[in-house]
Each structure stands twice: as structure tokens, then as C-alpha cells.
Amino acid sequence: MARPRQYDEDAVIDKALSVFWKKGFSDTSSRDLIAATGMSNGSLFNSFGDKTTLYLACLQKYNATYIAALESLLISELPFKEKIQKVFEGTAKKVSATDDYEGCFFFNSSVDSGIHDAAISTLTAAIQLRLEKAFCTAADQARESKQLPIESDSVQIAQYLMMITTGLRAMVKGNASVAEIDHIIHSALKFLPF
């Protein structure tokens, strides 16, 4: 019926995500996206709308993969402390050996001064809530299995753990070295009051 697409939408979003991840919203130009995805100018804008909409699609994808994996970990049946340790360690992990971008794309989005789009803000708020709930579920599970005192406030614990995770992510996005991050993770685990 018509000329078929020459690109794989999923692969294109992955490539675009990688660029936004490294460079942030404002410093990623449409030419950067064209170069990274291999699409032509016409196709890119014809298929994904404008730059903001493409960024939103990237964040949705990040939510559906990385955030979903983090959520899975948090609501899994592992021992509570072990989960928390894995979450903390995950903040410092490189995504892959070849790609050099690090940190959390959701975190980057939520502190990116160049983003002024309502839909993106709504999504970052939703991800924040999703993670808080996952932490809360983890705390509830721990309480029920007596890994936490029965009188613990799950919501409060969840928010606290979320904030520490955010602090770690900020240090990763900043200049902190792998050794420094490892050291802080060790301290954070040691200082957990539960």
C-alpha cells in the first residue's frame, strides 16, 4: 500500500535515548539525533513529531525497561537488606561496557533545566511515585517477614531510601569517581537505621 519504513522504531528510540542521556535535552540537537539514529531529517520529524515528543518517548522507554527492572528488584522475594544493597549498587553501574553514559536517565530528566514540557514533568512525577511505591512495598514485605520492626513506618522508610538513592545518583552524575561512590554506598548501607 505504501513505501515501508526503513527503520525499527524501538532501535531508533534506543539510539535517541542514548544521546539524550549523554548530552541532556538542550545540548542534544536534531542533527545529533539524525546522526545517531541514521534516519533522515524528514523521517525523524514525520515519525516522532518534535524533539520534545521524542524525548518523552525515550523517557517512556526508560520507564518501561530500567525503571521496571528496578521495581521488579524491589518487589522481589529477596531479603530486604540485599535488595537495598543491589539498588544502591545499581546506581553506580555503567549501562554497558561500550557506552560511556552513566547514571540514571530518570534522575537526569528530573533535574534537567532545559525541560519545560508538561507531559515530561508528569511522567517524571509518575516515575518518582512508582519508585516510592516499590520501596514502600519492599518495606511492607520486610515488616511482615520481621526483617523490620512491626511498628516501622513503611512510607517513611520508602521516602528515606528513595532520597538516599537520589543522592547517590546525583553523585554519579557529578564528578564522583567509582571508588568514591563505592565508599559512600558502603557507608549508606552501614548507617541504615533498620
Add this chain to the structure above:
Amino acid sequence: MARPRQYDEDAVIDKALSVFWKKGFSDTSSRDLIAATGMSNGSLFNSFGDKTTLYLACLQKYNATYIAALESLLISELPFKEKIQKVFEGTAKKVSATDDYEGCFFFNSSVDSGIHDAAISTLTAAIQLRLEKAFCTAADQARESKQLPIESDSVQIAQYLMMITTGLRAMVKGNASVAEIDHIIHSALKFLPF
């Protein structure tokens, strides 16, 4: 001997800082800076070099004022817990009633994807160290005055407190409401293991 300057360098840097603070590096244009400072194009570049150098001057000023104040608080003679509370509460405070920028300009700088300047990175690293040391001094004082157990590791405590402060700043820079921040600060204080 020559035409006198029509601007006050300190006031100009304050205005520029305010713009960078609100909009981040990449989203602040030279025209934004000209409009905010009231300088002419020629004067701005003639006096402050390029945009990057002006940003550096703003961060230096921030270091000399806000960071210095935070350091003073940390090395003051106040009770340890009271200091920590004030530091945490300070992360959520608006700079003034009229200005609407919030959060910590140093934090913003250290997570700004648009900054690729070596001098700026060096300065953010120096500020990081300065604050860590101030936290460490606070911990040392607390140890000596038996507000902390004598066997406490001051460096470790300092890094941990620094990370929590960073986490709070990230939440401020993100979407978090004042109520949410207040609540988290309360939890953070409650959960301090010392």
C-alpha cells in the same frame, strides 16, 4: 583617564547568577544575560570574557557567599544535631521572597549537562571537598564534645551527611513540593544513626 564604568561588577554577577540559577547554562543566552544585567553587549563581553567565564565568576561568587555561609554554620559552636537540622532545612529554603529560583546553584552546576569547562568542573570539585571537610569538622567537634561516640568515623559521617544533603537538593530541583521536602527532612533527621 578614561570613561568610567557604568555598572557595578558585583551587582552584574548577582544578576547573571540569578539567570544561570533559574535556566541552567545552555538555556541561558547571551541576550538573557544582557537583559538581566542591563549591560550592553559590548560591555558584557569586554568585561567578563565569554559566557563560560561569566558562569565561572557566578559560581565563584556563590562559593564565596552561600557555600561560605553553609561552611560557617557547620563549623560553628552550635550543637551537632541542631547544625544538621539547619543544613537540611536550608536546602529547601527559597533564596528570597521575590526571586523564585530555589535549590542550590552548586548542585545545579554539578549536574548540568551543558557544562563542559575544565575550570568550572575544578571549582565544583573544590566546593564538594570544601563541604565534605566542613561536615567532617562538625563531626570531629561532636566527637570531642561527646555528642557522637568517640569511636565514630568522622570522614564517613561527613560523606554520608553530604550525600543526604545532595539527595535533598535533588528533590528540590525536581518536582518535590515544600510539604514533601519538609516531610523527608523530618524522616532524615529521625533516621540519623548517630
Add this chain to the structure above:
DNA sequence: ATAATTTTGGAGCAATTGATCCAATAGTAT
């Protein structure tokens, strides 16, 4: 006054930006 000197204003530049436009292309249905 005149000369010397620095600052000022703003016109203007080359490069880059996000996005549009549209003929050429490559398929499917008939």
C-alpha cells in the same frame, strides 16, 4: 581646549537551531 584612554551601544556576522516542504522513492493493490 586638546589629547589620551577606556567604556558603551548596537549593528552585524557566521554558525547552529528546530522544523518544514516536497519531489523522488518503494512498496501494495488493482
Add this chain to the structure above:
DNA sequence: ATACTATTGGATCAATTGCTCCAAAATTAT
């Protein structure tokens, strides 16, 4: 084959970017 249609490539657009250039202006020393 022919018609139909969605995709493609890339030329092109107006707007914006960081920054330069330089004549005009404003001061002090002589």
C-alpha cells in the same frame, strides 16, 4: 503495467546563538 500511498532524503527556512567590531561617548591629564 498502472494507480495509489506512506516514507525518504535533503534542500531550505526563519530564528537564535555566542561573539566581534568599531564609531561614539565619557572621563582625566595636560
